[in-house]
Amino acid sequence: MSIRENIEHINQLKAEAAARSGRNGEDVLLVAVTKLHDVDEINEAIDCGITDIGENKVQEIMDKFDHVKPVRWHLIGHLQTNKVKYIIDKVSMIHSVDSLRLAQEINKRAQQHNLTMDILIQVNSAEEESKFGIKTEETGQMIQDILDTCENIRIRGLMCIAPFEENPEDARVYFAEVKKLYDEYGKMEHPHLDFQYLSMGMSGDFHVAIEEGSNLIRVGTSIFGARDYSKK
Numbered sequence: 001m002s003i004r005e006n007i008e009h010i011n012q013l014k015a016e017a018a019a020r021s022g023r024n025g026e027d028v029l030l031v032a033v034t035k036l037h038d039v040d041e042i043n044e045a046i047d048c049g050i051t052d053i054g055e056n057k058v059q060e061i062m063d064k065f066d067h068v069k070p071v072r073w074h075l076i077g078h079l080q081t082n083k084v085k086y087i088i089d090k091v092s093m094i095h096s097v098d099s100l101r102l103a104q105e106i107n108k109r110a111q112q113h114n115l116t117m118d119i120l121i122q123v124n125s126a127e128e129e130s131k132f133g134i135k136t137e138e139t140g141q142m143i144q145d146i147l148d149t150c151e152n153i154r155i156r157g158l159m160c161i162a163p164f165e166e167n168p169e170d171a172r173v174y175f176a177e178v179k180k181l182y183d184e185y186g187k188m189e190h191p192h193l194d195f196q197y198l199s200m201g202m203s204g205d206f207h208v209a210i211e212e213g214s215n216l217i218r219v220g221t222s223i224f225g226a227r228d229y230s231k232k
């Protein structure tokens, strides 16, 4: 299947899952995950209506940035503090904030560029050792600490990477847990908090994530096919 057909198919599945949770397909943003895919493939996806792309490595954003058509860039992978400066003026949202130290570095660089950076806080609700993200119970304190010290950051919501499960149904509880946090902290009143994004769901589990309330899915493989890790 072509990239175009894949995107159409995902949009249809996305709409069906959204309907099952009482929403419309347009209520769920599709971020095409382009890591390890080349500029031609990315531009093809953009020609097919993709407005947002996600990369998990700073270096790949740097390499591709000038060659990709106008689009919103999302940093979705773990971000080292010493690399924030390279992407601060390139991405529209950072999904993977999981420490106050990282938030403060983002804040400092955003200040230097006279911009406000949108971020999501990554919650590792399954508490997997292998994954980044804060624990569920740390969410409130993290939000408060960022709001107290980071004037050039706007907290837009939460992000979660569920454990890989043979059966995506088994990930449902982890999505539901983060949705609860999203509803709870989204009610907070603060000029630098404006929850609009609950980033949950990838190729294998986005239908379940949407049913549990996700409104932003990060999909790579189902759009572009399998990634060739030998290229890196």
Ligand SMILES: *Cc1c(COP(=O)(O)O)cnc(C)c1O
Residues within 6 Å of the ligand: 033, 035, 056, 076, 077, 161, 201, 202, 203, 204, 218, 219, 220, 221, 222
């Ligand atoms: C690679 C990646 C995805 C996309 O995964 P697929 O299974 O290819 O859809 C989503 N989110 C993050 C954080 C990723 O690193």
